[in-house]
Amino acid sequence: MSVTFEEAQRCPKCSTPGEVQNDEVRPGPNGSKLHVIRCMNERCSWYDTDWIVQLDPDGTVPVRDTAQPKSFPPFTGMTTEKAREQAALDDLRNRGG
Numbered sequence: 798m799s800v801t802f803e804e805a806q807r808c809p810k811c812s813t814p815g816e817v818q819n820d821e822v823r824p825g826p827n828g829s830k831l832h833v834i835r836c837m838n839e840r841c842s843w844y845d846t847d848w849i850v851q852l853d854p855d856g857t858v859p860v861r862d863t864a865q866p867k868s869f870p871p872f873t874g875m876t877t878e879k880a881r882e883q884a885a886l887d888d889l890r891n892r893g894g
Contacts, residue, residue: 799857805850806834811841818847828854 808815815834825831832850836843850858875883 799853799859802832802850802852802856802858805858808836808838808841808843809848810843811836811838813838813841815848825851 803814806814806817813836816837818833818835821833823831823833830852832852833847834850835845835847838844852858
C-alpha cells in the first residue's frame with residue numbers, strides 16, 4: 798500500500814500541507830529519498846515540527862505497517878524504583894551528603 802507524496806506531505810496533526818526542507822533531502826533505502834517536511838501552520842500543535850517522508854524511485858510513498866504489536870526483548874536492567882533511588886543517592890553525593 799502506498800500514498801502520494803502530496804498526501805504524505807500533510808501534517809499528521811492538522812492536515813495542512815507541510816513545507817519541504819529542500820536542504821535536508823537525504824538518500825534512503827533502495828534508492829529512495831528521505832524528505833524532511835515541516836508544519837508551518839502556527840495554530841497547529843506541531844507548528845515548526847519536522848517529520849520524514851520516504852519517496853521511492855517510482856514516485857510512491859510507502860505506508861508504515863503500524864498494526865503489528867511491538868516486540869521488544871524483556872529488559873532486566875534498572876527499574877523505575879531503582880532509578881529513583883540512584884538519582885537520590887547521586888543528588889546526596891553532589892550536595893556533599
